[in-house]
Amino acid sequence: MPPTHLPTAWDDPETRRAWAKLITCAFLGQILWPAVWLGLLLWYVTMSITWTLWLFFVPLLYSFYRAFLQPAYISWAFHTRRLLRAYPWQEFEKPESGIGRIPGATAGDVWLRLPNPERPGEILALILKVHTRSMWWRRRLGRSYSTAKTAQAEKVWFAGDPRFAAVIAAPGPRRLYVLHQCPKDKRGFADPGEASPAALERARRAGVRLPEPQSAMP
Structure with a gap:
């Protein structure tokens, strides 16, 4: 059962832990996805075997897409916290x-x-x-x-x-x-x-x- 007796969802320790996991993943993604994109880009540029370049093309595009989205995920996580602080479960x-x-x-x-x-x-x-x-x-x-x-x-x-x-x-x-x-x-x-x-x-x-x-x- 959810802690409906509490004034807000944020007053529940388990909810705060769930949000801490959410924001941690968002910040880690902000570090890791750009790093993955740069690493794949360097490998893509320096690879000498031409046919293998296609193996990196899709991961390269996806990692760029995720790196581009990460700031929105961080903003979304903080908006989640504002809602949890205002409303009960x-x-x-x-x-x-x-x-x-x-x-x-x-x-x-x-x-x-x-x-x-x-x-x-x-x-x-x-x-x-x-x-x-x-x-x-x-x-x-x-x-x-x-x-x-x-x-x-x-x-x-x-x-x-x-x-x-x-x-x-x-x-x-x-x-x-x-x-x-x-x-x-x-x-x-x-x-x-x-x-x-x-x-x-x-x-x-x-x-x-x-x-x-x-x-x-x-």
């Missing part, structure tokens, strides 16, 4: 999920539906866009049949607000992953909808970009 058993066929989702997008915290009868969808970080979850959610993999995601830990953003995790917690609602405009602001002032303030503390209240605008 909740547990959902066999939450509704699917692939495509909802507004905002492409044919290959996996989605997860969870209740509005202020309107339990209203169910909101969060979309897992295709990304390296989402692959573990995409292989386990959205299936219409049961497998050994889907059984690993029958219970989902959730810290956040499905109207804005949240961290999901496998029980433990493990496999921390951030979900966002699509921004309402090109500036990246989330839609405040009819959320209460307290919910909006908590979302801001969690790092969600929201438009300023009308009373604060000139």
